[in-house]
Structure formats: structure tokens, C-alpha cells
Amino acid sequence: MSLEVEARHRIGAFTIDAAFTSDGNVTALFGRSGSGKTSLINIIAGLLRPDVGRIVLDGDVIAHSRKRIFTPIHQRRFGYVFQEARLFPHLSVRGNLVYGRWFSGAQKSSSEFGRIVEMLGIGHLLDRRPSTLSGGERQRVAVGRALLASPRLLLMDEPLAALDEARKAEILPYLARLRDETRIPIVYVSHSVAEVAQLAERVIVIENGRVQASGDAAVILSQPAAVHAMDWREAGALLEGVVESHDSAHNLTVVRAGECLVRVPQLFAPPGHSVRLHIAARDVMLATARPEGISALNVFEGTVIDLSPAEKGSIDVRLRCGGNVILARITALSREALQLAPGKSIHAIVKTVALDHAA
Amino acid sequence: MSLEVEARHRIGAFTIDAAFTSDGNVTALFGRSGSGKTSLINIIAGLLRPDVGRIVLDGDVIAHSRKRIFTPIHQRRFGYVFQEARLFPHLSVRGNLVYGRWFSGAQKSSSEFGRIVEMLGIGHLLDRRPSTLSGGERQRVAVGRALLASPRLLLMDEPLAALDEARKAEILPYLARLRDETRIPIVYVSHSVAEVAQLAERVIVIENGRVQASGDAAVILSQPAAVHAMDWREAGALLEGVVESHDSAHNLTVVRAGECLVRVPQLFAPPGHSVRLHIAARDVMLATARPEGISALNVFEGTVIDLSPAEKGSIDVRLRCGGNVILARITALSREALQLAPGKSIHAIVKTVALDHAA
């Protein structure tokens, strides 16, 4: 999967001038409100025709302003979950859901329909009109509509913003499965680092219409300074790991990341399966000596790489632990108390429950 | 401030049958998508006329179906931030913002206008049409419009859902100030515990049109079992405290809650000012002995009150620490390792940076 996007466009006083390539299955677009995320997605979908632009998906040139190539929207087959639901008011929920099916060559089987409807919890709404749905219900139907259109690329503009955490926790793993199994690439706009950490392989940070940073999710998510837009509280490190074993009695899974064994709440992936762990900096505690008798199950030995300058009394400490880079956020007071400095060896303590992202 | 709401109403197959009273300045409505939050707010606003209902604000009977009292919507002066922005498409952003001013007797001064516009970051949008705004910009204008109408009650239906964390972090303290200074009561729908914990004094949990739980925020937020709808990861305890002192050198504030001294990131409240701290259960680590040489600044001695049954391998432990009840979430494995049981004395460890809610 590879997606190349290049666009320059003026709308009113706003200029978008962004270029990125992504070879991840899920590319997250991050940026503050008004930074141009929706505009960029509209350009990819073909709804906005940029002054200058180029879109290439898997070597297939979708649009190229210099070569005068512009694939019509309906031939792109890019499923789009809009920021507002945009349901068809004259069709029932069912009519909305199956709308794309009429046009997609590859028909989703009806078992797929049932599965998606159940995951989204909209089975009881099928015969209702969109105007009678609640905000979250509408958004769920919109997600279902895009998924059922058998797209070759999914564009999702804050698809889960209006949903409760429990529902998010049902949809996110589905999207992760979609990414892994059907390998439909996804471009995902979200303000939530938790969502992005779970899904995205590549992160693009947009600021004022320009790409501010782009790259591997693990790298970008651990550079909070670059990420003005994301939840500062959720900055942290992404670890690539492999499922080592399960402890069903205690609902735990052990993941090997580099040389560290990380105990996390049970994952439903077979041993050997690779997973990614987001460890928020604020969840990492540091100790000069290995603590005893504590509830935290993960204690990693490491050395301090560097320390960020203090921001609002907090300092982010980068550690190297068994081949991983981990970020820990501590107070300036603690830094003094523990006399932290680059090269110092240290223990990082992480609670298992803090690694439970999907509730 | 006291708000009494009682409503029974059928819409299609859905029945809302809810009653609650709240004497908090901010009442949070919690519930899963489709549970009836928006319907309930609509009833309060007068947009939905319930079959049976009663709304009393500060002893003032706004609506009473049996007594055939029904104050017309426009005379209620309840500012409403809708789930969708609902801006007036024919007016400029400025026109939208000042719309309510025409009708409210008490005029907001123009300095207030400037302050709100600046807080919401919409100064550069004033002459634009709503149709040219981004999703988040629209929502911000909607918030501004309601605030500027000098309401006597604010109804906010997921007002910050489409906003980035940085922007939320600017708006939430403003709402908190509103609550404290102008004492305009707020009814607030949100899926985010962080938001609610920062604002709400009372929490009402709605499930399927019925009030599932209601009461003090501190109590409800520490009963995750009752709160199906909220982010399970953010369940925790609310501590009522008083600012004790500031440590400006390290950007820290010391808060006294019961007999505990809690070090938190600097607060901008004078000593003696009462504040509330939300300590998420997942952020609390337990240790049988007082740990030494750790980065965490808060270590409280306490005793175990009780333990919840294991859910997905996690156990919530209630502790009494110096007059407060604190919740800690640990793994079932840790419970075994630490041999936790009611009555056992224990140390609770909380990182200061974990208490930084407003970024």
C-alpha cells in the first residue's frame, strides 16, 4: 500500500500546500481545528479539485493536475466518512447502508452486512429515517455506509468523535482488523492519540495547511513538541512487539518488545503476532532502585538518553530500555530529587492497566 | 442553583422517563449513544414538549404539564449549544455571535465579546459565512453564540467533541470560571470523563431513557460499574481539596485534601481556594512498603476498604487515605502478589503529571 498526495490550493484566505507519502495501511492526519485536514481529505476524495495536485495510490495515478488526469469521484471508490454524517434523508438507514452496494462491483456478502451492523449497534435502526436518529447513531450509520461500499481506500474524518468510549472500543478493533486483513488503506483524522496509536502506522501533522511533520507513528507520537495538536497528556512512545504468551488466568498477555517483556491486559492475538504498544509518557514512573512490593507489573531497566527542557514544570525523559525508546514525564522537582542526567541508569515502571487502550 | 427535571415522553419506540434534581452548578449528563441525552436536553430547553414533565429552576417553575405551565422557549433564556452547530447560514459569524444579544435584556459588554472570541480563536472568522468554516470552527462559533446570549442556564450537548485537545484546554477553564464567577448553571453532555471531572459537580447517568445513577460527581465517577457509558479507563476518585501553597520554582501546587497533601501541576488559584482533583484509578499504583527513590511525588498511606471483582483481569481497590476515598486499578496478578484484602494497610502512589488535567 502506498499513497502519495501532493496538493496546493487556495480557498479564500486559506492556502493548503501539503505533500506526503504514506506506505502505512493507516495514515493519521493530525492537526488543530481549521488546520486543513478536511480540505486535504476532500482533495484526496476528489471533492475539492486543487489548483495543483497529484494523487497516486499504489502506483495508480488518480489525479495529476499537470498531466490533466482527474479520475471522477465515483470512479475512485474511496469510501468517505464525513465529519458531519451526511446521510441521505430520503432513504431509510438500511437504504443508506446498502447505497454503495448498488455501484460497487464486488458485493459485500450479507453476512458482512450483518457483522458491520452488529458491530455498530444499529440493527434496531434499519427501518428508521436518518432524521430520527441521535447524533451518535447517525455517525455510526455513516461509518457503516462507507464500510459497506467496498472501498479501495477509506477516508475517515473524525468518525468516532460523537461516540461513547464503549462504542469506540468496539469499532476501533474492527478498523484494526480491516487494516490487517483486507488491507484497505485508511486515512484517518482524529484528535485522539489513543485512537491513532491503536490504528495508525504513519502520522501526518498538519498546521495551517502545511505538513508540519510526517513519518512513522512511533516516531511522531513520541515527539510531542512537534505535535501541537494532539493531546499533550497522551504523548508517549510506541513500541513494536510480538505476542509472547498469554496468562488467561489473570487475563494478561506478555509482549516482547526488543528485550523487554511487557505485561499488558489480555490481547486477542495469537503468539507470534506483532502488536504495537503505546506507552504514554505520563504513565511511566522512574525509580533509581528496583522497587519491591508494588502493584506495577512492568519494571524495565534502562538508561537516560536525554531530557527535555521543563515545560510547565514537566520534563520528558527519553530512556533506552532493552532496545526500545520509552518516554517518561516527570516533574522538575523529581528530576532534581532523582538527579537525572543523560547516561544515568534508571528503572521505568509502567502499570499494566495503563496499557489497556481498548477498555 | 437548583434544577429539577422530571419528564416522561415517547418518541417512536423510544421512551424517556427521567427525573433528577441537581444543585450543582454544573450537571453532567452521561450516557451511551442513543440513551436519550439530547432528548432530555431538548425537553429542558422546551424544544420537546414531554407528555408529562416538570422543570423547575431555582424555584421558578419553567414547565409543569399538570399545571399547564409551559414557558415558551424564547422566554426561558437557556443558552443551548447543539450537538450539530446549527449556525444561521444567512448571517456572518459575527451575526451569529451577536444574534442573542438583540433579545437579551442584559447586554454583554463588548470586552466580553472580545474575550470570548479570543478564547474560542474565532477572531479571524468574524466576517465569514458559516458554510465556509471547518467543523471545529463551527462548533466554536456555536459555543460563542450561546455564551454571548446572556443565558440563565447553559445547555451544552457535546460542545467540545470536534475540537483538538489544545483548544479544549482553553475552553474548559473558561467554562469553569463561568461556573464559579457568574454562577450560570450548566447542563453538560460529554463522553469524556476528563471534561466532566474538571467541570461537573453532579453527574446523571442515563441509560435507555432512564436515570441509571445520579449524584455527586465524586461519588459517581468512582463507581465505574454504574457508569457503563463513560470511558472505563478514566474511572477514578474525586477529591475535594483546598489550595495549600504554591511552589513556583517547580511549577507545583500543594493541595490539602483531608489529611493528604497532594502535589499537582501548578494551579492558578490563591491559597485557601477550594479545588477538585480527579485521580483516575488507572493512575494509582499500590505498594506494600513506602518506595524510595521514585519520581512520583505523591505517596499516601491508607487502608484497603474493599476490592471489586476482577473484570477483564483488572480489580478496582478502594482505599481510605487520610479522610479521602481513592480508587486504584490493579491487575488480578498484583492482587495476589501483594495479598490485598480489606483492612490491609498500603501505600498509594500517584504521579504528579498524572494529575494534570488541563494540559
Added chain:
Amino acid sequence: MTLSDAEWTAVQLSLRVATVAMLCSLPPALLTAMVLARGRFWGKSVLNGIVHMPLVLPPVVTGFVLLLLFGRRGPIGAFLADNFGIVFSFRWTGAALACAVMGFPLMVRSIRLSIEAVDRKLEDAAATLGAGPAWVFVTVTLPLILPGIIAGMILSFAKAMGEFGATITFVSNIPGETQTLSVAIYAFTQVPGGDAGAMRLAIISVIISMAALMLSEIFAAVAAKRSVAA
């Protein structure tokens, strides 16, 4: 193409009649459209039927009915003449009344169509901001239905330019008083060799209407731009 005095008079009269007809029928058309779009009452279908009557009946019949009602001896005509001194018969005001009545169903339909398309949630939003029903109508509903109002005014104006059946039946053909352009055109078509004269006047009428149309389109474009759904 220079106009004779008589023609010039007819042009002026037509413009006056069409403009007055359009403007005077606007308030009642708005009210009727509002009632038909929003009202829930028993005689609604009847009202709707009455509104459409001038369209359904041959204009001559409408003219007769107007004469019976608003004539000097008609119940309404006599009442208005006695109490307010408003006289329609053989006056340009009568021509305007006839044109207004003939264009009324067109105006009501357009406005009603727009009212039914208004997102009532916006009206609710205005109410929560303190606007009473009348203010909501003026500050929200009215601007939002502007396209329908403009369309209705265009139709009413154009209809008034072309109307002659009801006009001539009701108020006759009095040069300078009730002889509008279309009545004059009709007159030309009734005599052998009148085609050239009819053509002249028809072209004038078309030019005027075209100008009015273009003007209205500009208004409508502005209105449309302003009320694009957010």
C-alpha cells in the same frame, strides 16, 4: 424603436400595475403560504383550493368573479368604496387587483415550497437565543425563504405583464387607466393587419420582463449565496 405616446403610457401603466400587484400580493401570499405550509387545521384543503382557483378557472371567469365581488355593487367593492374610498372599477388599481389575484397562486406556491424546505431546527436555535415567534420569522425564516419569495415575485410580475383576460373583463380597456401592454397587444391582434403593432408591443413587453428577470436573478444569486446550508 420609438414609442408613441399611447404606447409609452401603456408601458408605464404596465410597469406600475405589475409592480403594485407584485408588492401588494406579497404580504397576503406570505401569510397564506405560511398557513398552508405550517398550519394544521380543518379547512386547509379548502383554502388551498381557493388559492389555486384563479389558475384553474379561465381568466374571464376570474374577471367576472372579481367584478361581482369588487365591482361598485359587489359586496366587497361597495364596502371598500363606502368605508375607505378604495375604488377598483375602471381604475388601474382594479387592473393591479386582477393581476395580483391571477399571480397569487404562483406566488403562494413558490413561497410555500421554500418554507417547507426551511430547516426548522434553525428556528428552534433562534428561539433558544431569545427570539420570539415574530422575531424568529423576521430574522431567520424570512431570510431563508428569500429565494422562494424572489421566485414568487418574478412569477407574479411576469404574470402581471402577460395578464389580460381577467383585467379586461374586470376593469375594461381604458387607455391610460387600465390599458396595460398586454391588453394593448390583445387589441392589436383583434384587427386585421395589427400583427406588426402587436409584435412591437410584445417585444417591448419581453424586453421589460427580461430586464426584470435579470435583475431578479442577480438578487436571487445573492440570496442563494447567503443561505447556503452550513
Added chain:
Amino acid sequence: MTLSDAEWTAVQLSLRVATVAMLCSLPPALLTAMVLARGRFWGKSVLNGIVHMPLVLPPVVTGFVLLLLFGRRGPIGAFLADNFGIVFSFRWTGAALACAVMGFPLMVRSIRLSIEAVDRKLEDAAATLGAGPAWVFVTVTLPLILPGIIAGMILSFAKAMGEFGATITFVSNIPGETQTLSVAIYAFTQVPGGDAGAMRLAIISVIISMAALMLSEIFAAVAAKRSVAA
């Protein structure tokens, strides 16, 4: 009230003429409305003017123009007769053509008003789901503008019921062929003692139109319920 054979014939003819006029003008009206609402091209104002012409000109003039164009000796009439065997002159088809032309501006306006109110974002959404322009039109635009189409059809039908100026001028007043109700009413009004007959026919015409109106209102209500903004 029993109808004489001749009256019954006129009723049937009117219904046929009005229905055919309404249905046949729908596709071109849709197209024209679409072009006027969405198109950006040079001669748009001219097209718009032409569409409104039947409203602006006295019906008699329209009738004459039709006679000149579509008559047996008219350029279009001769062409159609020679190549397709379609004859309008002095046939009920001609009456239908006259009514269709007279109702055309009303239909176009209504539909155009609805098209301009359509949220184009929904059309975009349909396109992202794989619907090409034609499908978007059929599955999204058309259902959304149904209120406008219905309103246009009502106006066209009602206008056709009341039309006589253009009809009688174009295709005369031939019983059983071109004598519609309103033409028959007109004929009655032209002779002494015809008032009672005219009244009878007018009542019949009003009853038919009322029934059609009520039917259409029911349709419109259903359509409106279906396309409430989400």
C-alpha cells in the same frame, strides 16, 4: 348534477389534455430547471427569458406564435408532421401542447427552486459511494426535489385546466377534439344566457381541480416527510 354528453366529453378531454400536458412537460422542465439552476453558460439569461415568455406575453400571442410554429404550415409543425406523423394543429395534442407551454414557466420555477435548495454535499456523498452523475441525479437529486416537482406538476395541471387563451387561438374550439372545459366555459360566456352553463362547467372544473389538488397534497406530504433534513 348530471353532465350532458358534450360536457362529459369536455371533462374527459380536459383531464386528458391537462394530464398529458403536465406529464410531457415534466422531462423538459426538469432539464431546463437543472440547466438554469446549475449551469454556468453564456446564454443563461436568454434561456431564462424564453422560459418565462409564455407568462409575460398575453396567451393570445402565445397561441399565435404556436400557430405560426406548430401549425400545419409552420416550420416545426410541417417538419414533425412529415417526419414523425405528429400533428398538433386542431388536435387535442395541440391543446396539450398549448397548455404545456403555458404551464412550462411555472413548472420550471418550482423545480428550479427545489434544485437550488438541494444540499450538494449529499450529492458529493453519493459520488464517493460510487454513483456516477446520472445515478446521483436519479437516486439523490430527484428524490430530494420531489416537493418541487410535485408543486410544479400541480401548477402545470391547474394552469392547463384554466388555460384557454392560447388553446383557442392555436387549435380553435372544436368539440370533442380541442374544446376543453375552459374553452367551453369561454364560449358560454360569449352568448346571452350562457352564464348558467358557464357556471356549471366552472363548478365541474373546480371540483376536478380540487380533487387533483388534494391528491397532490397527500403525495407532497409523503415526499416532505421522507426528505426532512437529517
Added chain:
Amino acid sequence: APAHAAEKVTVFAAASLKNALDAVNAEWQKEAGKETTASYAASSALAKQIEQGAPADVFISADLAWMDYLADKKLIRTDTRSNLLRNRLVLVSAMPDSKAVDIKPGFDLAALIGDGRLAMGAVDTVPAGRYGKAALEKLGLWPAVEQKVAGAESVRAALLLVSRGEAPYGIVYQTDAVADPGVKVVGTFPEGSHPPIIYPIAITTDSRSADAAAYIEFVKSAKAAAFFKAEGFTVLK
């Protein structure tokens, strides 16, 4: 010619002839067993329709002008043309107590009308209006009443204006006046005061009907004359 024209005689006749001609046609059917189709409209419209190839066999105009129009264009067989009927102009009033007047030069019509209106067919268009104007001019009354004239869409409309009391006096055809109980004939215009009000009849050039000649004969017969007289027309021989 269209199929129906071959078997039925199609008559295009001025609208004011409807009552009489309907009766005549019914009678002809009774006698000759032949059906007719009659289209009643304004003479102007009918003439132009014939010009455009209307399937008319017989044309009866309400004035000579439109018949001349067709004759000029060789659209009628001039050998079949004759003057069928004649009508008179009368002055009517709606007031039952109004006195009969003698219409002659010097007659103060303007004073009679007062500040009301004189209803008549539109003077440039409706034949009755043209005749009325001619008569008033001939009698020298026109300048005095010109500003008071209300030109109606048809004689019928003019009559209605009088009977509704909109206008105190009106000039209409005798045929219309006699049939309306709501108005009173107060005077008849002298024969010579206006061009004769003639209803000419002729067969069209395009007519393929074998019965048209027979039909004209019947319309001109004494039997038919009775029906015309009943409506107030003068039948010309």
C-alpha cells in the same frame, strides 16, 4: 384534409353566434342527417387559424374585415360568400326607470352618462366597439364621450358591466340586449350611423367537404332564419 372533415361539416363561427347556430345545426342534422362541428371563437382567431390551415369548411365572421382578410389571401371561395346576418346597435341602461331616448346628432349622451362610464366593446378590437365608435363619430357625439368609454373584452362583458351597475349605459348588439333581463334598451342607433353590422359566410378554399354547399344553403334557408331571428338577428336575403 383530416378524416373528420370529410364526413362532418366544420364551421368556424364568431362566438356570438353560438346559441343560434347550435340550434340551426341541430335542425340540419334532424333534416339532412348530417353532423356538424362548430368552433366558436373570436373572428380574429378563427381567421388566422384558417390562414394556418385549420380544417374549417365554413367560416362565419362577426364582421366583414376578417372575411376580407381571408379573401385577400384567397382562402375563401368568393363565389360562395354572402352576407348572412345583420345586427343593430342599441344603447342600454341598467336602470329600470331610465327613459327612452332618441339617438341622433346633437343628442347629449355625455350628460346622460354623467360621471359614469359608457361600456362598449373595446373600440379598436371588438367589432361592436368599432361599430359603436363609428356611430358616435358619425353622430358627432364621440369627442364628448371618448374619455368616458370603457372598452370591454367583448360585447358580453360590456353588457355585464351595465347589468352589474358598473357603468350606467352601454352600447351593445341588439341580440345581446334582448336576451338580458337585467338591462333595458333605451335607444337604437340609426341605420346609417355606422357601417352595416354584417355577418358574412363563405366556404373555405381548403374545404373538401361535399356537404358544405348544402350546409350553407340550409343556413341561409327560411327554416334557419327563424332561429337567427329568435336571437335578435336580422336575416339578410
